[in-house]
Amino acid sequence: MSPEKMKELLCKAVDKRAEEIKAIGRDIFAHPELGYREHRTSELVQKNFANLGIPYRAGISITGVRGELKGRASSVRVAVLGELDGLICPQHPYADPNTGAAHACGHNAQIAAMLGLAMALVETGLLSELNGDVVFMAVPAEEAIEAEYERKLLEEGKIKFATGKQDFIALGEFDDIDLALMFHSGGDEKKVKVGGTHNGNIKKFVQYRGREAHAGGKPHEGINALNAALMGLLGIHAQRETFRDEDYIRIHPIIIKGGDAVNIVPSDVRIDMQVRGASFQAILDASRKVDRALEAGAMAIGAEVEITNSPGYMPRVDCPPLSNLFRDNAVALLGEDAVGETGHRPSSTDAGDLSQLIPTIHPYVNGAEGSFHSSELTFVDEDLAYVMPAKLLGMTLIDLLCEGAKKALACKASYKPAFTKDSYLAAWEELVAK
Numbered sequence: 001m002s003p004e005k006m007k008e009l010l011c012k013a014v015d016k017r018a019e020e021i022k023a024i025g026r027d028i029f030a031h032p033e034l035g036y037r038e039h040r041t042s043e044l045v046q047k048n049f050a051n052l053g054i055p056y057r058a059g060i061s062i063t064g065v066r067g068e069l070k071g072r073a074s075s076v077r078v079a080v081l082g083e084l085d086g087l088i089c090p091q092h093p094y095a096d097p098n099t100g101a102a103h104a105c106g107h108n109a110q111i112a113a114m115l116g117l118a119m120a121l122v123e124t125g126l127l128s129e130l131n132g133d134v135v136f137m138a139v140p141a142e143e144a145i146e147a148e149y150e151r152k153l154l155e156e157g158k159i160k161f162a163t164g165k166q167d168f169i170a171l172g173e174f175d176d177i178d179l180a181l182m183f184h185s186g187g188d189e190k191k192v193k194v195g196g197t198h199n200g201n202i203k204k205f206v207q208y209r210g211r212e213a214h215a216g217g218k219p220h221e222g223i224n225a226l227n228a229a230l231m232g233l234l235g236i237h238a239q240r241e242t243f244r245d246e247d248y249i250r251i252h253p254i255i256i257k258g259g260d261a262v263n264i265v266p267s268d269v270r271i272d273m274q275v276r277g278a279s280f281q282a283i284l285d286a287s288r289k290v291d292r293a294l295e296a297g298a299m300a301i302g303a304e305v306e307i308t309n310s311p312g313y314m315p316r317v318d319c320p321p322l323s324n325l326f327r328d329n330a331v332a333l334l335g336e337d338a339v340g341e342t343g344h345r346p347s348s349t350d351a352g353d354l355s356q357l358i359p360t361i362h363p364y365v366n367g368a369e370g371s372f373h374s375s376e377l378t379f380v381d382e383d384l385a386y387v388m389p390a391k392l393l394g395m396t397l398i399d400l401l402c403e404g405a406k407k408a409l410a411c412k413a414s415y416k417p418a419f420t421k422d423s424y425l426a427a428w429e430e431l432v433a434k
């Protein structure tokens, strides 16, 4: 069968299930869960795999699920990813009142489209025409926003990394994967954006320790850890003019504990922080300046500071031949004017880590409206947000695996990984130790 015919059959099958796909997107949007606790969403994925007769494993990195469909030959293995987690955004209209979780980053669309593609591939039986396997991965915890909860899971040995794709890498779930496809929802002027790069980052957990005293009666006997922290933060701000535009440095701390009681001199102040940049070198340079400033705050007040670095995300790199396939399919369905380039994004994603190991694409598909990571984010075009990506991912998959999987093999050949899995794991150890 020609690739064009296969694409036509796939799109028809996706359209046939469109209402079901949109209902999944809506359902997950209304039931957001936080990283490594996406139990309901995980069960929804498992139920769909079971209904489709797709063999799967669950409980990977706590809530992750991995299903698999075999092709005519297993020349290449392609992962299609969807992220399970929401983030903390309590003002969001669909926020969970208990946890504050909300799908303010639109990951619900990824799961809906991934399952939509699975439905269409099963229904059409197209994989019997293709020289490769498809591995569906529902992956937890892309956002990595709960420093203390992540530390607890790490200490308990339940995870090895704070984000799901990193943990999947460490567990060996990507060892047998050649290429990875995913998308993120967008709300830009172009309906689809392809290619581009992302910042990486290092995470910092900062704890200032001072001495308690009566805040009204005898403050002179205390050591004010909050004042030390504030001086540390001011020191960071004073260095912003030293960051080069091309390095896209972003440093954004939040104080997660400011003291114990208003009438006690604060003795335990905690800060959660990410230091982002476009390259490892830039991140390390900014990270050293941040540490210096934080230490200076402690020194000024006579407090103590402990800085714990941990892996954030690696910068994302693109695989242009793979992105071009996705672009061509987007142009075919939506027209040239609807498709643009992502460019460099100063935000970060753990798709960055994956992109350093295997060819990975992370295009954007619209359908959402309102600022991402805010209570405004909502979906206004469900066909574009949930249904269209299933088609675009599926068409790209057909391109990759048809005709002896020659395009997949060409993408692999053009790609020079920055790391092996072992050198990747070692690199993170080294980066956070500096």
Ligand SMILES: [Zn+2]
Binding pocket: 105, 106, 107, 142, 184
């Ligand atoms: Zn996201």
Ligand SMILES: [Zn+2]
Binding pocket: 105, 143, 373
């Ligand atoms: Zn996000």
